[in-house]
Amino acid sequence: MATATTHTPPPPGRNETTPPKSSAPSQAGDRIFLGLSRGSGIALLVIMAAIAVFLTYRAVLAIADNEGNFLTTSEWNPAGNPPVFGIAVLAFGTIVSSVIAMVIAVPVAIGIALFISHYAPRKLATPLAYVVDLLAAVPSIIYGLWGAIFLVPYLDGLNKWLDQYMGWTYVFDKSGEGVARNMFTVGILLAIMILPIITNVTREVFLQVPRMHEEAALALGATRWETIRMSVLPFGRSGIISASMLGLGRALGETMAVAVVLSPSFIISGRLLDPGGGTFAQNIAAKFNEANEYGRDALIASGLVLFVITLLVNGAARWIIARRKEYSGANA
């Protein structure tokens, strides 16, 4: 709810530059143009505020009639009498799948970024950066289709192996047979999807590391890895963090890929290899068609939670970037 208040645009200050003193028509032109462009800016703020306000409004309508506790109920039955629904399963599933995705994607993305910026031969690096750029544009439904048809059968073997040798960790214990349409697969697929984004941002930060820092380290006899550890990674740390959070934002809100791959159920289970669970976005896509108007309001309520979570994550990422800019001066 706190976000709703922050969306109100601050009153426009008297900050615009005074128009040049010339003939009347051009002043009018200036005023119109300034009005148009400022109006567009304000329109953006209004849209953001409207998203928060209307989602909250519909969500409140839904939650008011909800007989279950919205935050802790692990059941989704808004069509029932009385209606009972809650986001516990969805919150759990969203967080688990995103965490798996981050654990896999961040180190690999840093690796690829380092590969492109420091390790790959120049001839390979430029086209590679280009390809990574293109991969970021592949639509998520295609990742989903590929994941469901190719990744799932491939991961069956890995699942069995993990169950056999790592089953004692409980997390990797597979309680029954069944294809790998589980949270673990979803996490891996999300990791593949957010790799290009994290890689892109991280690579750009790595390329901004002052040459002098690296050359100084090399001149002191550091190996390439020591150079990276002592000059590149410290310089790029905030960039890595913010890139990861951008990727996290993407993973949290990913809909279609999860909806296609996961076989959902409303159970909270720590066993990653058992099919089941759900995420906010996946649940909306899956339940939307069968929902009546009240059911849609319930889905909107869960969407509002997702909205707030991604807002917080992205806001934090931007804040880290902004703070970085202030003291580094590298990209002023």
Place this chain on the structure above:
Amino acid sequence: MSHVIQDQRPATVPARRGSPLAHARMPRWAPAAIAVGSVAAGIGIGLAAGWESRVQWGMIAALLFVVATYVITTAVENSRQAKDRVATSLVWVCFVLAVVPLASLSWVTVSKGLEVLDPYFLSHSMNGVLDAETGGGVYHALLGTIEQVAIAAVIAAPIGMLTAIYLVEYGRGRLSQAVTFFVDVMTGVPSIVAGLFILATWNLMLGFGPSGFAGSMALAILMMPVVVRSTEEMLKLVPNELREASLALGVPKWKTILKVVLPTAIGGITTGVMLAIARITGETAPVLLLVFGTKLINPNPFEGAQASLPLYVYEQYAVGTDAAVARAWGAALVLIAFVMILNLVARGIARWKAPKTGR
């Protein structure tokens, strides 16, 4: 301190003279040899243990490679070099790890898609085609996607560009700070949330039914921040001297922006808008909520359910019959080709019209 060092120097220099300056190095082919050895060992172990998953073979090979590199390098050179080599190989492993799924994705989409893609597929709708039947096509979906994306672009591009102009040319103070911040935040709004917003307002409160236009509005919300960001970056690249020269000649500010600043940056701005279009073309979630999908050709985006390419992929996959899944792959290939062509053309324009600022 300096005194101490001066004292010691004569003592150490003769002692070092015997040792060579460069210590033992591994030959250049060593990493390749270790790689071949560990891949062979990985396959061997995999075969011997009878594991099905090739992923395991690869993982074992990678693990062996890293361990062998560390041990051998420590023995021949020293532990610092060993760490360096391990880091190098880990970076390469990351690269391979990432390339494998992404290459597989591209390969599968292209090869599966080409099986069904022909002029018939592109020029026919799904009208009257049963789920298990082969045949049918994506014409209605392609038409829907193009219309929805075009409307979204018509809404979002002017607002986005004007906002960017405001931020770069006029904006100082709190309003522009707020706009900058919320543009950033808006970039991260999940597509399904944008869809829910239009659903809550346009459909549930105003009572309109599903239509291509409703989808367009959600897509426009997703597109705006991307356009703002890229236009802003491009406007910032325009040298201030151009603006100053124009203003000094008495040209009013709005004309300076329209006639000097925008033409200089137009290449980059076009690129940004096209990349944004490419991004929203593949969005499925808002379309699923708002456009609803149909088997028929509906050329009117303002009334009635429309089809859309990404939605078509999803629907056909959900149907699950062999023919339908084949159609899903065909549509996926059309979609990916559409997006990639937009991307490539956009980047071509960027290179061709790059502002000559000598960066």
